[in-house]
Amino acid sequence: MVFDFLQPLSKSCIEYVDGLSKQALGKKITLHTDSDFPNLDSVSIAIIGVNEFRGLEKENSQNSLDGFRRALYGLYPGNWNVAIADLGTIEAGESLKDTYFLVQTICEDLLRKKIIPIIIGGSQDLSYPMYRSYDGLDQMVNFVSVDNKFDFSKESTNLANSYLSNIIVQEPNNLFNYSNIGYQTYFNSQEEIDLIDKLYFEAYRLGEVSNNIAIAEPVFRDADFVSIDMTSVQSSFSGNFIDFNPNGFSGKEICALSRYAGISDKVTSFGVFSFNHEQIEFNLVAQVIWYFLEGFSFRSNEYPFGSKENYLKYTVLIEEDELVFYKSDKTSRWWIEIPIKSNVNNKLKRNTLLPCSYDDYLASCEGEMPERWWKAQRRSII
Structure with missing residues (x-):
């Protein structure tokens, strides 16, 4: 059984939980101990730590994730009814590929059980085996990365800075869309920026995003898998002064983005990577996870699970195109329909709805074509 490779929580971590208030989050989470592995039958979210940093070609001097767990367990939950389990830690395998295999296999098993894996720790190249865990599920994948880099640099020797190339190139190619939230232009070559446009991917x-963080919400609403690189956070907020970044998201902004990921009905896996194992950054990562859990607790189970019968339909004509918008009468969120073209081979085999904003609808009423809709159409036929 693949879960046998998960290491239980340390004795000191268990003792810490024992001393917490009965209202603390740590008391609400089922823990993997030396004597007991969580029963997954009723679990909705599974937390897994990974001590693997070879993708960054560096060793972390403090491999224990106990500091993160203490920070998370000591928080108080909201009015949630979410069954959470901490399955322990994946220690670095004999080779990097061994670790990849474990991450991929464990995530695939959890996805089949309809459990959301939350992978914590290690470098962001672990996004690759998380993406590969969808291979056996017979679906296209929308991947959203919160990162200041695109991570398909040809020149980089660090896998964490080039893993996206493997996602795009290697078969089977299940990637329908890649979206980057928060890139910083001076960290990316013009060749990489041009490639994003050429592939009709999205980048903000x-x-x-900082000026209007709500523009990211429709992007997360369309995601299957979300990966956060903590180096995208400004160092004055994260406490990461080793990989110093004078600019980046604030602590409040990264938590808001995490909540968008959690509240998305479509997101089925989530990862937080590339943080230094120092307590000040553990505290922020714990709050990032807290906001994901809160978002999950408020999921509304709308599209793609609900019915369009409960939506208000709006039709807008722009030149020769007919744009069909839907507004939920439950949450007031907006979608736009991507039609199937009959004369080409479509990646999407039926009309589907693309999350959008009210501003997209208003812009279309003024004759402006929504960029996300245009790119989604192009991706469906290339």
Whole structure:
């Protein structure tokens, strides 16, 4: 059984939980101990630590994730009814591929059980085996990365800075869309920025998102898998002064983005990577996870699980195109329909709804074509 490779929580971590208030989050989470592995039958979210940093070609001097767990367990939950389990830690395998195999296999098993894996720790190249865990599920994958880099640099020797190349190139190619939230132009070559446009992927600059963080919500609503690189956070907020970044998201902004990921009905896996094992950053990562859990508790189970019968339909004509918008009468969120073209081979085999914003609808009423809709159409036929 693949879960046999998960190491239980340390004795000191268990003792810490024992001393917490009965209202603390740590008391609400089922823990993997030396004597007991959580029963997954009723679990909705599984937390897994990974001590693997070879993708960054560096060793972390403090491999224990106990500091993160203490920070998370000591928080108080909201009015949630979410069954959470901490399955322990994946220690680095004999080779990097061994660790990848374990991450992929464990995530795939959890996905089949309809359990959301939350992978914590290690470098962001672990996003690759998380993406590969969808291979056997017969679906296209929308991947959202919160990162200041695109991570398909040809020149980089660090896998954490080039893993996206493997996702795009290697078969089977299940990637329908890649979206980057918060890239910083000076960290990316013009060749990489041009490639994003050429593949009709989406990218939002740091300033663009910081000025109006709500523009990221429809992107997360369309995601299957979300990966957060903590180096995208400004060092004065994260406490990461080893990989110093004078610019980046604030602590409040990264938590808001995590909540968007949690509240998305479509997100089925989540990862937080590339943070230094120092208590000040553990505290922020714990709060990032807290906001994901809170978002999950408020999921509304709308599209793709609900019915369009409960939506208000709006039709807008722009030149020769007919744009069909839907507004939920439950949450007032908006979608736009991506039609199937009959004369081409479509990746999407039926009309589907793309999350959008009210501003997209207003812009279309003024004759402006929504960029996300245009790119989604192009991706469906290339």
